[in-house]
Amino acid sequence: MTWQQCAAGWRDRESRSRSGLDGRGFHGFQEETGGGGGSEKVACGLAVDSPRVAQPAAVHSFRYSGKELFCENVSLSALAKRHGTPLYVYSQATLSDHFTKLDQALAPVPHLVCFAMKSNSNLGVIRTLAGLGSGFDTVSAGEIQRVIAAGGDPRRCVFAGVGKTEEEIAFGLRNDIYSFNVESEAELRRISRVALKLKKIAPVAVRVNPNIDAGTHAKITTGTYENKFGIAFEEIEGVYARAARLPNLRLRGLQMHIGSQLTDVTPFRKAVEKVVPLVERLNRKHGFDFFSIGGGIGIVYNPALASGDPAWWHTAAGRKVLTPERYAATLIPLLQPLGLKILLEPGRFITGNAGALLTRVEFIKKTGRKNFVIVDAAMNDLIRPAFYDSYHEIVPLVKKSGATVSSDVVGPICESGDYFAKDRPLPKVGEGDFLALLSAGAYGAVMGSTYNSRPLAAEVLVNGSRSAVVRERQPVEEIWRNEKTAPWQTARPGRGKSGR
Ligand code: LLP
Secondary structure, eight states, rough: HHHHHHHHHHHHHHHHHHHTTTTTTOOOOOEEESSSSOOOSOOSSTTTTTTOOOOOOOOOOOEEETTEETTTTTEHHHHHHHOOOOOEEEHHHHHHHHHHHHHHHHHTTTTTEEEESSSOOOOOHHHHHHHHOOOEEESSSSHHHHHHHOOGGGGGGOOOOOOOOOOHHHHHHHHHHHEEEEEOOHHHHHHHHHHHTTTTOEEEEEEEEOOOOOOOOOOGOOTTTTOOOSGGGHHHHHHHHHHSSSTTEEEEEEEOOBBBBBBHHHHHHHHHHHHHHHHHHHHHHOOEEEEEEEOBBBBEEETTTGSSSGGGSSHHHHSSSSSHHHHHHHHHHHHHHGGGEEEESSSSSHHHGGGGEEEEEEEEEOOOOOOOEEEEHHHOTTTTHHHOOOOOOESSOOOSSEEEEEEEEEEESSSSEEEEEEEEEEEETTTTEEEEEEEEOSSSSGOOOGGGGGGEEEEEEEETTEEEEEEEOGGGGGGGGTTTOOGGGOOOOOOOOOOO
């Protein structure tokens, strides 16, 4: 048993009894045990109960035991064989561990961690976090419905996004969500109108755009005036003054989010330093409950596997990583004087390296220049490399010895963007071998599509020596279940004179 599992098991029991979530509106998973006889094979590196042990930031539960790659105590080859590939696998211990680390780091201030479920909205994941007392950062009525379906509490949901429809607003109001995170004045007016109609008071927080560059990938930077999010820092006070005159609104707080996958605390500090005085002024006028500082804490993508070992965190590279402790130590002194509840919206930090995508090698294709490893997962299963040029470490489920080969790992989709790695030194693999794409727990399955009529992958949740399917592989007919031919197409197409 790993130390995270020890810790998570204890916390699970504690929080379940605290939250009373067991058995409420939730159908349990079909559970399997074993998964390859890996029980107790994974060494326990640290003792949980020793307060002197500094806990690394984002250790995860994927590691080799002998030649076999395990998630917690379950063999990943066994899962790949049993459930087929492509297959997402999540570690419950890692999810719990990351949530708890952040939650504990924020302990000196009243706070609510609202998990950004856009990063991974599987019911099993939501259920794990709801059981730990998490709130949820949602961006659609669908996501709020998922929270409810997983046994979570909609009153711990914030609802963000630039394009909320009237129906979605009404849904949020009927379910008494904690706050609407508002992105425009038009939206404030719309929320007020819908609330008036439903005879409800809508709790709102406006999203301030602090115009701080997060220094991250352009497609995931949100806090500068180049993008569509929030309201400019200079305009916020006027917006609140006008909002205060709208009926049925309760100005409950202020929200910001500057971007995703931030690996340095400086942009967070700059944004908080800039916005805190604004929160103070607004709070004096409007009587706030909270200030949300958004999500965005980055994770280690490279080296992914090595960073699962607590020892790696003591290397030069490991010591540089942004930890919840450093994040909290920098921001808490700035936030504490506000005396408000602090909301956080982490997604990737909690789910990113809690998940892997398993895939099978279909063919090796050697050309004059390249060694293509053609796998059965594709950009429809994990789009991040195609979309953001992102790096996912790739390792075989059964360790290989010998020299590495520079390889392109590609999927079967008819697009040259359908790749997972280019010119990557990989062990020599062959047809039928299984590979894991690591750090795929965030923005993986949720961004999946059925492009090329490829069914959505199955998902499995691991907990110690147990594993359960938390999403069945999509049956292929389901892809076109809601399609039909047009009425004038009822006759079966003839084969024509020359047809065969
Ligand atoms: N709060 C707001 C308002 C957000 O827009 C986001 C992410 C988060 C919280 C959570 O951010 P996180 O803690 O996960 O960094 N698909 C991209 C990431 C898109 C992030 C969108 N917003 C990727 O795969 O890297």
